[in-house]
Amino acid sequence: MKWLKPPQWPNRFLQWYCHPDLLEEIQGDAFELFYRTAKKNKWKANLQFVWNVIRFFRWKNIRKIKSTQTHQLSIAMLKNVFLVAFRNFFRQPAHSLLNVIGLSVAFACAFLILLWVSFEFSFDKFHSSNNRLYSIVSHVEADGMVQSYPLASASINTSSVPEVEKAVSISTGSRWPHILCFKPESINSECVYLEGVYTNQNLFSVFSFEIVEGDPHPLNRPDHLVISQKMAKLLFKDGQAIGKTLKVDSREEMMVVSIMKDIPSNSSLQFDFAMPFAFLQKEWGINEQQLSGQFFNTYIKTTVPVSAEVLSAKLNDERVLTKELKEQNVRYQALPLKDWRLKNHFEGGQQLSGRMEYVVLFTIVGSLLVLIAVINFINMTTARATTRAKEIGVRKVTGAFRSSIVLQFVGESFLIVLVSVLLAALITQLTLPLFNSLLGEQINLSLVSGFLPFILLAFLLIISVLAGLYPAFVLSSFQPARVLKNQLSARMTGSHRLRQSLLVVQLSVAIGIIIFSGVLYRQLSFIIEKNLGFDRSNMIRVEPTAKLFNNFGVFKNELFKDPAIQSVAASNTNPLQAVGGNTDVEWPGKPKDQRIVFKTIGCSYEFAETFGLKILEGRNFQPRPLDSLNNEVLISEEAAKVMNLKQPVGQVIRMGSSPCVIIGVIPDFHTESLHALRLPVILHRVNYMHTSAIYVKYRPGTTQSSLAAVSKAYKTIEPDYTMKYWFQDDTFNEIYKTEIIASRLVLVFTLVTLVISGLGIAGLATYNVLRRRKEIGIRRVFGASVSQVMYTLTHEFSGILLVAMLIAAPFAWYGAERWLTGFAYRIDMPWWIFVVTLLGIGSAILLIILIQGFKTVNVNPSKTLRNE
Amino acid sequence: MKGTNLGELEELVLLMVGVLYPQAYGVAVMDELEAQVGRSLNISAVHAVLIRLEEKGLLKSKMSEPTEERGGRRKRIFLLTASGKRALEEANEMRNQLYHQIPKVAWQFKMI
Structure with missing residues (x-):
């Protein structure tokens, strides 16, 4: 029987929790x-034992923490x-x-990230029924490729789905006719371009956009419009807009019936005015039936919260998804609107995390920053513990409990953390605009x-305990007899091993962040500097009007009066962001089953x-009126290659139903962001009326004068309008907005990481050198050279640095590699960044x-040694 | 405390302590409950009831000599107190009284 023993760990657990008076019998x-x-x-016995121990874990049996005889926290003591x-x-x-600065800078960064993350999570949650709102996505399958659009048919009929309370179609866009010219009340004023939506009455009952003045149920008449408070203030001097008429696009008169509150910035749907679909019909010149064939952003409000899967299944029912749509391989998916902001990225019909990835990334970065700062604090506090040794000794001798000393030091760290948090909050509020x-x-x-104050409070408590607990235990473990006899030893400053490990953690985090952001930065500059194959700089894109197209020759002539203008063209697609593709292309010798997207x-x-596309073979289009019988096309080199044409010029291909003759070959160029692969391109001529924008190329360095010239030429044709224009470079930046922002943030946080860990390492190294002054003195006396002494001082750090590098490099490599796979065109892993980081940090530490x-070293040893 | 009313389990445990005199302790009471009444209980439940009864003053306890089968640990031996005896008597009496108040006709199991 003796050799059998109950399992140790539950027994220990029992001994730990059990009230001592009851322990023996239990x-x-x-x-x-x-x-x-x-x-x-x-086996059964073991199990039974564990079970019994767990069952004995009752309130009555648990050891109660008794307050000690004397009060720990008298007011005087506190x-x-x-x-x-x-x-x-x-x-x-x-x-x-140093402590406070390090902590507060890290905290400020963490707070900014916290603000940003909670802002991202707050999107679309202000709607009172936000858990019952859904957005519809259409997945369209064509040629094995699935494209996803946040749209649904305008004629969608959800009356067969019992859960749906209301649905609303909203037509949004970033061009005419969603951006329209409005003129303020004062005479002779210029256009103010404002963005709006076309929709029906359901808009204001599905969403919680608040109407502050006028008809609470607007948009039921074709000539009514709703405007925001901001727009009312902009257009009407006294802000009194209800009942007044507005000239929309300088032509149509609409009556303002309601004013809504400005839409909060954390709404995915942004607009300044809302008009009924009737206006859109008039602008586009389409009838009711043609309108119902359009696709618009569609939102659903349900009576009760339902799961998105269930709703999606019901939307794909035949009664909602009509036969015609089904034949076109359209599939609907309902997504909760509150998740829309963070997870609206689709690829191949699958929902990807999208922005969520960046939210996670920066949450990690923020936490790591705080970790580094806290480690700094712990290291510096324990390293300096010896300066407090006598005080602790005296306190203990006069009867302080260990617990009260722990409390004292946790309290001290609480004070420092509190000061840092307050300072960080101040910094956060000040730098928020930036x-x-x-x-x-x-x-x-x-x-x-x-709820942010509560998070902050929890943060304050957790961090101060985290930062204060270890130093407090180290400091309170001093034995008064030895301390007061001045027998200080290195062991008294806490575990050396622990401090080294903390330093390793800190350095690995810093190295990881630096390497990762280095890769990120390289890739982004690769994208931004990559030759897209065509010219995008020094180019203005002008929103056209019908009159402008009708008088394109005049417009062109006016433009060329300014020598800075180099050339003008119109096209139906911006080559920077050409979405979609065309598979309906036939060429001689095309295999039957081959489908290629052009x-x-x-x-x-x-x-x-x-x-700036050179003609490599053949000739360019000729400046003569369009000949409908003789369609001419230019193809890119890649197109010639996929068509396998040795002599492309002169060959006849078919696009849709019309035959076209290839007249020339142009170089390849990218037509989408570099996340996607480059596709073969076919250029064909269309009427000006069928293009969507005019592109004006000007000489570098003449931006201001060229813009003025374009504007002037515009005015001669459209005197009533103000020109709406974009710079192609800005559009380019817009495409990579998320990446550019991410790279800026990463750069900032990398700097902060460097500063904080630099502070920590400097503090620790300084302390280490000071602590070893006598050692250095003795070494010098016995004839060590300066370099030998330096070696003993630095070799400890170099080991730590190497270990940190070994830990950080795989993580950084993995993270960077995963991020890079999101790009179709990417850099190879730049290994030199790893080396440079290592060398850079190493030499920085060495320098310190x-x-x-x-x-x-240069102090005379007799001085350091005399001082006993 | 909810008066001196005895719960059903409390009454059983109290009776067992009496039955097992002078060797009533946790495991013995548990075993006896299973053997005599057929109630299979976890030791912790029995222990909790014993402690509660002691707090109510119906039991008192002392520690025994160390025993081998418990790894050299002592047992807590429970004994009835005077008020424990009273409580049992009252419970018994009340039950009998009520039992005798049942009219004869009720034993014919008929609805009127």
């Missing part, structure tokens, strides 16, 4: 039962603790300041809004010249140590 009962069962079955904390804070101002402009967002939150761009004859070291 343990006895458990053991007795164990031995009894163990005679029959050892006062003394705070007084000492303050004195200490000011006795070593440099040390305290952060906003960096992000290009309008974060309308502050640290005191919503980008087909309809353009005017000046296109190739304007975008050497500077400190030289100061000490």
Whole structure:
């Protein structure tokens, strides 16, 4: 029986939690039962023992923490603790300041990230029924490729789905007719371009956009419109807009019936005015039936919260998804609107995490920053512990419990963390505008809004305990007899191993962040500098009007009066962001089963010249009126290759139903962001009326005068309008907005990481050198050279650095590689960044140590050694 | 405390302590409950009831000599107190009283 023993860990657990008065009988009962069962079955006995221990874990049996005889926290004691904390804070101002600065910079970054993350999560949650709102996505399958659009048919009929309370179609866009010219009340004013939507009455009952004035159920008459408060203030001097008429696009008169509150910045749907679909019909010149064939953003409000899968299944029912759509391989999917912002990225019909990835990335970065700062704090506090040794000794001798000393030091760290948090909150509020402009967002939150104060409070408590607990235990473990006899040893400053590991963690985090952001930065500059194959700089894109197209020749002539204007073209697709593709292309010798996606761009004859596309073979389009019988096309080299044409020029291909003759070959160029693969391109001529934008190329360095010239030429044809234009470069930046913002943020946080870990390493190295002054003195006396002394000072750090590098490199490599796979065109992993980071950090540490070291080494050893 | 009313399990345990005199302790009470009444209980439940009864003053306890089968640990031996005896008597009496108040006709199991 003796050789059988109950399992140790539950027994230990029992001993730990059990009230000492009850332990003997309880343990006895458990053991007795164990031995009894163990005679029959050892396994069963073990299980039974564990079970009994768990069952004995009751409130009555648990050890109660008794308050000790004397009060730990008398007011006088507390006062003394705070007084000492303050004195200490000011006795070593440099040390305290270093601590506070490091902590507060890290906290400020973490707070900014916290604000941003909560802003991202707050999107579309202001709608009172946000858990019942869904957005519909259409997945269209064609040639094995699935394209996803946040749209649904305008004629969608959800009346067969019992859960749907209301649905609303909203037509949005970033061009005419969604951006329209409005003129303020004052005479002779210029156009103000404002963005709006076309929709029906359901808009204001599905969403919680608040109407502050006028008809609460607007949009039921074709000539009614709703405008925002901002727009009312902009257009009407006194802001009194209800009942007044507005000239929309300088032509149509509409009556303002309601004013809505400005849409908050954390809404995915942004607009300044809302008009009924009737206006859109008039602008597009389509009837009711043609309108119902269109696709618009569609939102559903259900009566009860339902799962998105269930709703999606019901939307794909025959009664909702009509036969015609099904034949076109359309599939609907409902997505909760509250998730829309973070997860609206689709690829191949699958939902990807999209923005969520960046939210996660920066949450990690923020947490790591705080971790680095806290490690700094712990290291610096324990390293300096010896300076407090006597105080602790005296406290203990006069009867302080260990617990009260722990409390004192946790209290001190709480004070420092509190100061840092307050300072960080201040920094956060001050830098928020800067952060906003960096992000290009309008974060309308502050640290005191919503539930954030509670997070902050929890943060404060957790961090101060985290940062204070270990130093407190180290400091309170001093034995007064030895301390007061001045027998200080290195062991008294806590575990050396632990401090080294903390330093390793800190350095690995810093190295990881630096490497990752280095790769990120390289890739982004690769994209931005990559030759897309065509010219995008020094180009203005002008929103056309019908009159402009009708008088294109005049417009062109006016433009060329300014020598800075180089060329003008029109096309139906912006080559920077040509979405979709065309598989309906036939060529001689095309295999039957082959389906290749082409980008087909309809353009005017000046296109190739304007975008700097050289003609490699054949000739360009000719400047003569369009000949409908003789369609001419230019194809890219890649297109010639996929068509396998040796002599492309002169060959006849078919696009859709019309035959076209290839007249020339142009170089390859990218037509989408570099996330996607480059596709073969076919340029074909279309009428000006069928293009969507005019592109004006000007000489570098003449931006201002060229813009003025374009504007003037525009005015001669459209005197009533103000020109709406974009720079192609800005559009380009817009395409990579998320990446550019991410790279800016990463750059900022990398700097902060460097500063904080630099502070930490500097503090620690300084302390280490000072601590070893006598050692250095003795070494010098015995004839060590300066370089030998330097070696002993630095070799510890170099080991730590190498270990940190070994830990950080795989993580950084994995993270960077995963991020890079999102791009179709990407750099190879730049290994030199790893080397440069290692060398850079290594030499920085070396420099810090050497500077400190030289100061000490050059002191005459007799001075350092005399001081006993 | 909810008066001196005895719960059903409390009454059983109290009776067992009396039955097992002078060797009533946790495991023994548990075993006896299973053997005599057929109630299979976890030791912790029995222990909790014993402690509760002691707090109510119906039991008192002392520690025994160390025993081998418990790894050299002592048992807590429970004994009835005077008020424990009273409580049992009252419970018994009340039950009998009520039992005798049942009219004869009720034993014919008929609805009127």
